[in-house]
Amino acid sequence: MSTPTAQAVAPDPPRLAAADMAARLTAPFARGADRLPLVVVGTAVAPYDFQLHTAQFGVAPRPLYILQARHDVPAGTTVTFGVRGGPALSLPLPDGLTAGTSVPLPDGTGILTGIQSGLAGGQEEWWRLTALLGTMGRLLWAVGWERDHLRRQLARTAAQRSLAHAQGAHLDRNGAGLGVVRAPGETDEAYRRRLTVARRWTLPTPAGLTAALNDAVGPIDGVADPLVLDDTNAELRRGLLPLRVAPLDLLPGQSVDVLGTLGADLR
Structure with missing residues (x-):
C-alpha cells in the first residue's frame, strides 16, 4: 500500500x-x-x-x-x-x-x-x-x-458536483447525466476517465483521437500513452469465395435455386 x-x-x-x-x-x-x-x-x-x-x-x-x-x-x-x-x-x-x-x-x-x-x-x-x-x-x-x-x-x-472530485455514488450520478453507465467492478478512476472522454468534444484529427483513446484506456505497463493511431492510407485488399448453400432434404414438390432460396420458380 x-x-x-x-x-x-x-x-x-x-x-x-x-x-x-x-x-x-x-x-x-x-x-x-x-x-x-x-x-x-x-x-x-x-x-x-x-x-x-x-x-x-x-x-x-x-x-x-x-x-x-x-x-x-x-x-x-x-x-x-x-x-x-x-x-x-x-x-x-x-x-x-x-x-x-x-x-x-x-x-x-x-x-x-x-x-x-x-x-x-x-x-x-x-x-x-x-x-x-x-x-x-x-x-x-x-x-x-x-x-x-x-x-x-x-x-x-x-x-461532488465536479467530475474531477466526485466519488462513488456521486460519480455514478455524473455518469447518469451523460448516459454512461459504470461497468461491473470498474473503479472510480477508470470510470472517471471514460466520463471525461464522453463529456468533451474531440476534434476528429489523429492527435485528438489518439489523446481521447489514451485518456480512456489509461497507462498500460507503466506507459502513459500506450496507443498510437496510424491513419495512413493503405491498399485495400479483399477476397471473394462463392458459396453454395443447399438444404439437406427437399420434400416432394419443393424447389431451390443456386442461391439456396426455397420455393423459387425454376421455369
Missing part, C-alpha cells in the same frame, strides 16, 4: 475560525485571545518563546496547543511531538479528521521541539500548530471548531 501524500488531497484550508473571531475582539479582550502560530519545517518546530506576550500584557501565558490538519488525514494516524526537557508526546488522532479541523494537545504541554506523523513529505505540508495563550482563545476555539468542521463538509459536498 502506498503512503498517502498531501498533494493528493484537498487544497490548503483557511486558518482557524478562532483566529477570525479573535480579530474582531476589542482591546480589553485582546490579551485573552492572543495566539502564537508556530513554524514547522520538516519534522522540527522552530524555536519560540512567549516573551512578547509577557512584555505586552504583563502576565505569563498558559498555552494550549492546537493541531490543525491542512488535508484530510488517513485513519489511524498518530502524531508524535518532541517536548523540551521531557518525554515525547504521542497524540492518536480521531478517524475522519478532515482538512481545516483541529484537535488540542493535552493541557500543560511544554515547549514543542519536533513533530512526526509517518505521513509522506515535510510535516508543514500536513499540519498547522498554534499556541492559544489565554482563556478567551480557548473559548473561541471551542466555539469555532464546529464552524471549521462544517466549512470543510460544505466544501466536500460541493466538490
Whole structure:
C-alpha cells in the first residue's frame, strides 16, 4: 500500500475560525485571545518563546496547543511531538479528521521541539500548530471548531458536483447525466476517465483521437500513452469465395435455386 501524500488531497484550508473571531475582539479582550502560530519545517518546530506576550500584557501565558490538519488525514494516524526537557508526546488522532479541523494537545504541554506523523513529505505540508495563550482563545476555539468542521463538509459536498472530485455514488450520478453507465467492478478512476472522454468534444484529427483513446484506456505497463493511431492510407485488399448453400432434404414438390432460396420458380 502506498503512503498517502498531501498533494493528493484537498487544497490548503483557511486558518482557524478562532483566529477570525479573535480579530474582531476589542482591546480589553485582546490579551485573552492572543495566539502564537508556530513554524514547522520538516519534522522540527522552530524555536519560540512567549516573551512578547509577557512584555505586552504583563502576565505569563498558559498555552494550549492546537493541531490543525491542512488535508484530510488517513485513519489511524498518530502524531508524535518532541517536548523540551521531557518525554515525547504521542497524540492518536480521531478517524475522519478532515482538512481545516483541529484537535488540542493535552493541557500543560511544554515547549514543542519536533513533530512526526509517518505521513509522506515535510510535516508543514500536513499540519498547522498554534499556541492559544489565554482563556478567551480557548473559548473561541471551542466555539469555532464546529464552524471549521462544517466549512470543510460544505466544501466536500460541493466538490461532488465536479467530475474531477466526485466519488462513488456521486460519480455514478455524473455518469447518469451523460448516459454512461459504470461497468461491473470498474473503479472510480477508470470510470472517471471514460466520463471525461464522453463529456468533451474531440476534434476528429489523429492527435485528438489518439489523446481521447489514451485518456480512456489509461497507462498500460507503466506507459502513459500506450496507443498510437496510424491513419495512413493503405491498399485495400479483399477476397471473394462463392458459396453454395443447399438444404439437406427437399420434400416432394419443393424447389431451390443456386442461391439456396426455397420455393423459387425454376421455369
